[in-house]
Amino acid sequence: EKYEDFVNVHGVLLAGSGLPVELHRKLFEKLGAENFDGGSYFQVEPVEEGGLRRLILSADSLGKDSDVFLVDHAWTFRLSDAYKQLKDIPGLVERMASLMSVDTDDEDDAVELLSVEDIVEEEFNNGDGIHSVRWLEIEDREIDDAALVSLDLPTKFPHLLALSLRGNKLRSSESVLKVVNRFKSIKALWLNHNPIVDNRDNLLENAILESCPELEIYNSRFTSKYSTWALGFCGGLYDMDNPGGGSLAGDDQLQGITSLDLSNRCIHSLIINQAFSPSIFPVLSYLNLRGNPLDENSTEQLVKHLRGFINLSDLEV
Known part of the structure; x- marks a missing residue:
């Protein structure tokens, strides 16, 4: 890659970062x-x-705006996976303990597996009240239907945008709906790898889509209501740390996305409400559309639309 290409593709991000030219x-x-x-x-x-x-x-001198430094992550994780990673990855406990000045020989400081209730309580207490938590992941915790209802998530987190309950033991449509249909602003819901989904309960999916008017992602697939939020999620913009929300069509952050992996998202139409458009993604250079039916757009429509992305240089279909 040439420097000029680097600037052309990442110019918006560079400007937004505040890094001197x-x-x-x-x-x-x-x-x-x-x-x-x-x-x-x-x-x-x-x-x-x-x-x-x-x-x-430690250097003799370092002038203002004279250099820039790369910093690698020490450890990235989801809260629900942290304990398992600490146990399974050799040297991780010692490295984290050293960075945080924790004595690993002290039994009182031993890492303990948080219960589901502890995770929910911690998320609630770490926020600024019920309006602050917008993204919640409780995965692979063996939650059954009764436990899900007892957590009373809609009362604690009424403004959730994204909820992941992957890898649990949910079986009852009635119990799941009792919880989910109270989230009126939710945009993404993951129930993957639960018995209720493995049984291919289409009635549950239809009921959820009907009761959640803003849902854009259901079990990793786009719904017909997908918009710039779902696209921003696939572009790596929205996550637990930056859940987004509100009207995002004019969000400047979206204009810095250069890569979109939309593979296997069950997308039927790529031309919908102008969510996927050159004006919103002006510097898009990579697009993966593999595994989508795209049966609501003709080939001519798709080609004409994609030609509007003048920086698009890598397309997978």
Whole structure:
């Protein structure tokens, strides 16, 4: 990739990040070389009291806007998967304990598996009341129908946009509907890998779609109501940390998306309410449409529409 191509594709993101223009080329070079050279300029040292650490400049000097540094993730995880990863990944506990100044030899500090109730309570307490939590994932926790109802999620989180209950033991349509149909603003619902879905209960799906007027994603598939929110999710824009919400058609963040993987989303029409349009995704360069029926658009319509994406250079169908 040439530097000019890098700027053309990522120009909106670069501008939005606030990175000075004079550092754009240096960022391009470091990304290409995977140059994590921060250790030559900074070091972490312990603070005398409290077991804390601080970042200090170890280089002789570092002028303003003179350099840019790449920082890798120490550990990315979903709350429901954290305990299993700590147990299964060699050295992860020790590495995290070292970073956080935690003594792993102290039995009182041993990691314990959070109960479902603990997870829900923690999400509720970490927010600023019932209006703050917009995304909730409770996956692979062996939740059955009675447990789901008893959690009373709609009362605790009435403004949820996304709820994932993957990999549990939900079997009753009545119990699931009793909970789900109280979320009037929900945009994404994942019930994958539950007995109720494995049994292909189409009546449940139809009832959920009818009771949730804004639902755009159901069990990883797009509904006929999908809009820029679902597309933003597939573009990596919306997640637990940035759930989005509201009217997103003019959201500047969407205009920075360069890659969209829409494969196997059960999309019947790509031309719907102008959600997928060049004006909303002006710098889109990669698009994957594999595994979708697209039976509500003719080939001519699709070709004409895709030609409007002037930066699109990689298309999979």
